[in-house]
Amino acid sequence: MGCAVIAEKSMIPAIKSVSNFKLIAVASRSNEKADRFAEQFDCEAIVGYENLLSRSDIDAIYIPLPTGLHDEWINKSLRAGKHVLAEKSIAYDYHSALKMVNNAKSNGLLLMENFMFQYHSQHQFVADLLLKGDIGEIRVFRANFGFPPMPKTNFRYNEIVGGGALLDAAGYTVRAIHFMLGNDLVVKAANLYFDPETGTNIYGGAFLDNSKGVSAQIAFGMDHYYQCNYEIWGSEGKIIADRAFTAKPDYSPLIIVEKQDQRAAYQMPPDNHFVGSIKEFQRAILTKDFDKHFDQVLLQSKTLDEIRRLSK
Ligand SMILES: NC(=O)c1ccc[n+]([C@@H]2O[C@H](COP(=O)([O-])OP(=O)(O)OC[C@H]3O[C@@H](n4cnc5c(N)ncnc54)[C@H](OP(=O)(O)O)[C@@H]3O)[C@@H](O)[C@H]2O)c1
Incomplete structure (x- = not known):
């Protein structure tokens, strides 16, 4: 969701390299960008993020949108029944992170923040x-x-x-x-x-x-x-x-x-930590090992909030 530089350079090639995941589509706000990515990565082009959510053949969404758009699109994706791998920072603050985690929990889905370096x-x-x-x-x-x-x-x-x-x-x-x-x-x-x-x-x-x-x-x-x-x-x-x-x-x-x-x-x-991160996303989905990632999301946003609060 979103034809970002990081998606083009690193994450889509990683997704395509992992067996058991199949890249179905890329969504963009722009027709031209969606078409360029779809041609480059041999998948479908979708214009408008909303149109990705209604697809029943999509199980998981990778979201490299700027953090300020995460609250809306991560929650919509989870409500549409998709597992979510979202770029850092996943949430603007703890309140938003908690809402996302609760949404993932109540829908029985994985929500993971993409800090790939830890898989190197x-x-x-x-x-x-x-x-x-x-x-x-x-x-x-x-x-x-x-x-x-x-x-x-x-x-x-x-x-x-x-x-x-x-x-x-x-x-x-x-x-x-x-x-x-x-x-x-x-x-x-x-x-x-x-x-x-x-x-x-x-x-x-x-x-x-x-x-x-x-x-x-x-x-x-x-x-x-x-x-x-x-x-x-x-x-x-x-x-x-x-x-x-x-x-x-x-x-x-x-x-x-x-x-x-x-x-x-x-x-x-x-080592390819992009592939490492995608493999972890897959492992966590297949084994339903969600809590570790929920805890990471909450701890991370809580700490960033504290830094923001103490810097005033
Ligand atoms: N984990 C890492 O190592 C790593 C490294 C670099 C970046 N990142 C993260 O990945 C995310 C994307 O970073 P990037 O450098 O790849 O950014 P980018 O190229 O600017 O991509 C962001 C994408 O978000 C979409 N978008 C929707 N509304 C937007 C708005 N109002 N302003 C800007 N973009 C908007 C755009 O996709 P469409 O135009 O196709 O809709 C755009 O291509 C960020 O959260 C960043 O922190 C992570």
Whole structure:
């Protein structure tokens, strides 16, 4: 639903590559775009998102619309009986996320937020090192995601359609800290800077900690030198992931492990996290393993709300 750049470049090829899923149609507001995508991906072109919902041969919908349109179209899709995979950020706030999750639950459907980076094997490599106690006890997790400015016509500079660095870049760092440290984290301080020209938040940061005193520091933005990494500092060493959130399918990310008098650099094998995410969507549907994704959606939106609240 929506002929987005991310759909064209990465997600539709991933959907087509997974057996058991068949791409039936693409929907766009524009005739011309729907036709171009349909020809490129060998499927049907549908004009108007509503017309996708009435189709009885469609079981699941991938939604890469800007966040501000999710409340309407995710809820309509769920009410039409379709499982939903929606791009991050899935909801503008917790209230909206809760409404979506309740809708999915009452219709017996999956609702999943598309944070594909977590399905890249490099993070499992790091998680295994942590589990083995390779760097001792974790003391601090730092995550950074920021990129240079885009044209101001991009929806990311439009608060009305759910733009802003908090819903865009911060989402990755928030998901990463929960992925590595667990759910027991409280936001203690946060800041958001608003661009005076567009009125949109374009960068910020937050500090969180858990009941054991482990802290998490995140920084994010859309007016930055490109950074896409995290660092986990333990009592006996440190792990750095240099391309944590956007490793392309042919890219070998680097994991660096530092300990007293030692420094090892592990070149990770390339992995396609877009395919990993689609496979997880399929697995969760087939095994009805929905709750894990509902919990992720709620935790994510609650944390983003807290950052927004504390930054005022
Ligand atoms: N998970 C990731 O790694 C990742 C990476 C990049 C982006 N994303 C997410 O994917 C989503 C799309 O990002 P993108 O960069 O691919 O954006 P994009 O190319 O601008 O696509 C957004 C699509 O939404 C539809 N749309 C409907 N109403 C719109 C409106 N008022 N303004 C703008 N678009 C509207 C358009 O489709 P039609 O014109 O065909 O109707 C448009 O093509 C965002 O939520 C973003 O956060 C995720």
